Amino acid sequence: MWLTLFRKECKMWCKSIMFFGYLAVILFFYLTQMGSEDVPAKPEPGKESYGYHYSTDEKVIMETAMDNLLYEYCYGVYVTYPMGFYKGVRLNKEKTEKIEVIIEKLTGKTDEEFKKIINDYKRGVKYESSGGASYQTEAAPLDLKLSKDITYDEFLGYMEQAAKLIGNGSKYGDTYLKSNARVPLTYEEALHEYNQMKEKDRFSGAYARLYCDYFGILLGIIPVFFVTSRVLKDKHSHAKGVLYGKSASSAVIITARMAAICTILFLPILLLSLLPLSQAVYAAGKAGITADYLAFLKYCTGWLLPSIMAVTALGYFLGELTEGVFPILIQVIWWFASLLANVSQMIGGFGYNLIPRFNSLGEYSVFYKSRDSLVWNRIVYTVAALVLTAALVYLYECKRKGIYIKNGKVSKAHIRKSKA
């Protein structure tokens, strides 16, 4: 019975406008986001630039953070991204003095020395006019360097103080501190990166991660529209009475429906992955190796399917509970919060975010370091989806027996009976 019902649900979806809309959205998303991705080529020596990467070297992190703090202090505006949106913060006199103390500690200068250097620097700043606009130019570099006596832990302490003074989303909080250290790649580093993509990822792994990164965003929200539509379909067609009275168990009905939604959302993603797979196969062929043909299947299953399952299960549960569009509201909030939480960690900052990001083609070593974190993340969401499904089956069974009334409260009659 399960398989027949599953097939019928899939067939129903495949004939729906919503499904065709979904196909159009994913195709459009792929073409606009990944369609123009260049095939990675082996770096040649002597090039001007090999791209950038985020350094994990503590010294580099400290120096770049220090440079940023000095720059922002001199211009009097601190760039922050609270909730992911830009906000320039100007500190009052009291807070500015506290920032000055932090810089003095970091540079090992006395208050007098620090003020003198800053004043000299500010006097040296000149303005140039061009085409009616005025531009600020630096006359001489700022002669302030990080003290050699500062340890990384002490540095982190000062950064925490600065972050508190400036507010959420500054460059000195935990979230953004390491992403300050964006440094150019050397030829050797670029070559190492390329070799890892070739040997460890066989190109297809790198493409699959980027593919999952993009589609993880879409699949963090789209399933909720499908499940809400399914719940509302039962409600608006007045089919509940007749469906509830059938002998199929709630577990069969719910799991078949959920599996159908997950399948019709997941299969097109898998099919579409043949396009980037072909790119990976081409890149691998060019490098004289064979791509991993199953890479997309493995990554999509492990990375994207748990997202689909979790969003479907939560949406379905809330949908059956409220029989309205409430799940969409909840999911939009969750999705938006997940996206914003990742703004500073677009490459490998997985944590327990619904939408794991890895917005880079390559960087195998960065992925390898945070791979366990991704695995745990996905396990948590898979388990959560299964638990929610079990709760949903129970809820649906209660609804079929009339124990739950429409707005989700347990009926008083049932409470009375339970107490007796």
Added chain:
Amino acid sequence: MNQEIILKNVSKYYGKKKAVDGINLTISEGMFGLLGRNGAGKTTLMKILATLHNPTEGEISVNGINIRETKKIRSMTGYLPQDFSMYGGMTAYEVMDYLGTLSGMKKEERKKRIPELLDKVNLSANHRTKVRAMSGGMRRRLGIAQAILHNPQILIVDEPTAGLDPEERVRFRNLLCEIAQDRIVLLSTHIVGDIEATCEDIAVLDNGKLLFRGTVRELIEMAEGKVYTAEISRMELEELKAKHIVTAILSKGSMAEVRFLSEEGTPFEKAVLTEPSAEDAYLYLMGREGGKAVCG
């Protein structure tokens, strides 16, 4: 096996409201009518029997199986809800196939039964018609076909003829009578004519309580000697209505031929004692002071 539904002291509360109040009833094979005004508790009782509501108190057994064994009960029950409908985009055949699957029917069984039943309810020519394009009557017929698809021993039909035109209603009643062979068909309605035309055994509910249990003949006997007709002027009509329950009025210019109930013997000279109909008897029962229970 003897087919029987036994209800013992069944009650159902919605919060503090008692929708069904201590019903004791035995229903045997054949057509059984459940009559009562809107809000009498008929639909609640039907839903309890279809396992869509749990009784708050009391015991119910269906062919010897406790009502709380929902899976078994559902597999032996067909249910046509009051407002039957299905997904608008499905065709008649697809509805039957989908609901047959939910009833656990195998593919071959569905393939054999669906055309048979669509033919039986006169929907063969419309097997590709989408639900959203069906008339009310077609939907009800589709509803009855899906309810008997898995050949249930019990068929529960809630207000099936409400909103149907007279021709469709007669056709539907005849269909129910055909189906009632070798099974229990429980028909709930507030239309006395439907019950009179189809059911031998009936029960009347009011305010969740069982007012009457017996045959249609017994119900009619209760009103014997209490139904009168008279031709009166329209001026006298209001006075008559104030004193008696008027069951029918036929206007004849400035006069009116009325049919009314009277407990006191011949109420006035022009009144003629007449044979009661089921509708007269039902109204007599409902109008009795306090609605005393009369259970045969």
